[in-house]
Amino acid sequence: MRHNAARRAALLDATLTILAREGTRGLSYRTLDAEARLPTGTASNYFRNRAELLRQAAEHVHFRLQPDADWLESTLQRPPGKELLTELLQNLVQRVLQDRTAYLSLLELRLEATRRPELQDTLRHTLNHHFYLNRNFGPTHGLPLTHPEFTLIYLTISGLLIEELTLPGLLEETTPDELMQRLVEIFTPSGPWRP
Incomplete structure (x- = not known):
């Protein structure tokens, strides 16, 4: 058919x-x-x-959360630096917060995967694939993030998104954009930027 x-x-x-x-x-x-x-x-x-x-939904959710291809291509024309990395991270958080449904459904799929080994395998495969692509995105585009630094940023952003989507306003003393700026300051080398 x-x-x-x-x-x-x-x-x-x-x-x-x-x-x-x-x-x-x-x-x-x-x-x-x-x-x-x-x-x-x-x-x-x-x-x-x-x-x-559920397997296809687990794959589709990542399609929904992708950056706009034209925006990404245009943004990556700029020279590498802390400003570029900050803008990329801010865009990531903004995309997820704007498509609240997609990320909440991903959280629901993760919970369901604790009861369904086949769904856990699908999610693990899909998330590993995207994690690998994202982890290598920085070095590929001249952004000096080691794999451990990327992992820490990933885990920090994941926690931020859970807080913002499940308990909006809990972190009212700062904004997600400000947090992304601070993350870049913490996890990128001090001194001159060397792509």
């Missing part, structure tokens, strides 16, 4: 919405069809079972 790519994307976006709003307990083919505003029975034609639906 041939599948419509736009319809599959709509179903996956609807899956993320349901996961963020209701958790996995609210996800069924019927609720998925209704959320995507598609005829009853559509989702079952695209996903043979719940495990397959």
Whole structure:
């Protein structure tokens, strides 16, 4: 059976919405069809079972959180430096906070993965792939972050996002942009910038 790519994307976006709003307990083919505003029975034609639906949702969430390709290409034309690294990190945090649904659904998928080994394997593979790409992004573009420094930044940003998305306003003494500036100051070498 041939599948419509736009319809599959709509179903996956609807899956993320349901996961963020209701958790996995609210996800069924019927609720998925209704959320995507598609005829009853559509989702079952695209996903043979719940495990397959969750697997594809785990992959799709990273597509949703990608930076705008034109913005990234334009931004990377600038010379490497602390300002560039700060802007890249600020954009990352802003993207996630603007697409709250995507990141909350990822958190829900992570919780569900503690009960489903096959989903844990999918998430581990997908996150390892993106972690590897992101870890090597800095050195590839002349940003002097060692792998341990990148890991610390990754873990710090992950914690920030959980706080901002689950308890907004908790960190009201500072802004995410200010925190990204401070992270760059802490984790990049002092003295002249050497790409």
